[in-house]
Amino acid sequence: MSIQFIGVTKEYKNGSNIFLALNNISFEAKEGEIVAIVGPSGSGKSTLLNLLGGLDRATSGEIIFDGLNLSALSDKELTKYRRDKVGFVFQFYNLIPNLTAYENVEVAAELNKNSLKIDEVLEAVGLLDKKDKFPQELSGGEQQRVSIARAIVKSPKLLLCDEPTGALDYKTSKEVLELIDKINQIYKTTIFIVTHNTSIASMCHRIIRLRSGQIIEIKENINRISPKEVEW
Numbered sequence: 301m302s303i304q305f306i307g308v309t310k311e312y313k314n315g316s317n318i319f320l321a322l323n324n325i326s327f328e329a330k331e332g333e334i335v336a337i338v339g340p341s342g343s344g345k346s347t348l349l350n351l352l353g354g355l356d357r358a359t360s361g362e363i364i365f366d367g368l369n370l371s372a373l374s375d376k377e378l379t380k381y382r383r384d385k386v387g388f389v390f391q392f393y394n395l396i397p398n399l400t401a402y403e404n405v406e407v408a409a410e411l412n413k414n415s416l417k418i419d420e421v422l423e424a425v426g427l428l429d430k431k432d433k434f435p436q437e438l439s440g441g442e443q444q445r446v447s448i449a450r451a452i453v454k455s456p457k458l459l460l461c462d463e464p465t466g467a468l469d470y471k472t473s474k475e476v477l478e479l480i481d482k483i484n485q486i487y488k489t490t491i492f493i494v495t496h497n498t499s500i501a502s503m504c505h506r507i508i509r510l511r512s513g514q515i516i517e518i519k520e521n522i523n524r525i526s527p528k529e530v531e532w
């Protein structure tokens with residue numbers, strides 16, 4: 301399995317103005333990789349992630365994931381792809397406030413018949429002892445762990461993280477990065493991380509650098525370091 305973007309363009313129309321958020325980008329990533337998407341604000345990072353996650357559609361070009369051509373899927377098929385194959389983690393956790401940690405993960409598990417056991421996933425993210433706490437009773441790092449548990453409980457092939465440490469302090473960020481690395485190792489999940497922070501890219505297998513909607517560098521990171529060593 302691999303992920304391929306072939307000549308992908310995403311336009312946003314605003315009246316008669318057309319804005320090219322992604323301009324004819326092509327790349328390939330392999331199954332089981334952690335891929336960093338880096339670049340300045342407005343360079344198209346989230347747009348790329350949203351297209352890969354089936355949250356939005358490319359204007360032209362093809363996105364191939366696990367043998368599926370996302371551009372050719374019907375809306376119904378694209379929804380099924382998103383539900384079965386993709387987990388999302390965002391900067392601001394997006395947990396349901398009146399549900400416990402366990403229940404937040406359970407909601408996601410119920411949507412998929414191949415879900416992992418909720419306790420197993422909470423154990424993997426180190427939160428089994430806090431499973432009955434509500435989001436407001438948890439720290440930012442713990443809330444992000446719940447959101448990671450919620451994303452992986454359906455055993456997705458692809459985990460998409462948009463600025464996963466953006467709201468966290470240095471120490472907690474490192475813990476979350478270690479967790480992302482552990483998930484990659486245990487579940488062999490392919491992971492994309494969008495980040496402003498170029499240091500985070502140093503723990504990734506592949507780095508894609510965007511500027512103004514174009515890829516200016518793709519690098520296989522042969523000197524990849526462990527998240528414990530990431531410094532910024």
Ligand SMILES: Nc1ncnc2c1ncn2[C@@H]1O[C@H](COP(=O)(O)OP(=O)(O)OP(=O)(O)O)[C@@H](O)[C@H]1O
Nearest residue numbers: 312313319321339340341342343344345346347348
């Ligand atoms: N729905 C939309 N309508 C119009 N323009 C959009 C829309 N979504 C994004 N854009 C524009 O597309 C460009 C790329 O946005 P995108 O969110 O992908 O950038 P980014 O690299 O993720 O930025 P940031 O790091 O600030 O989150 C930006 O200039 C943005 O204003």
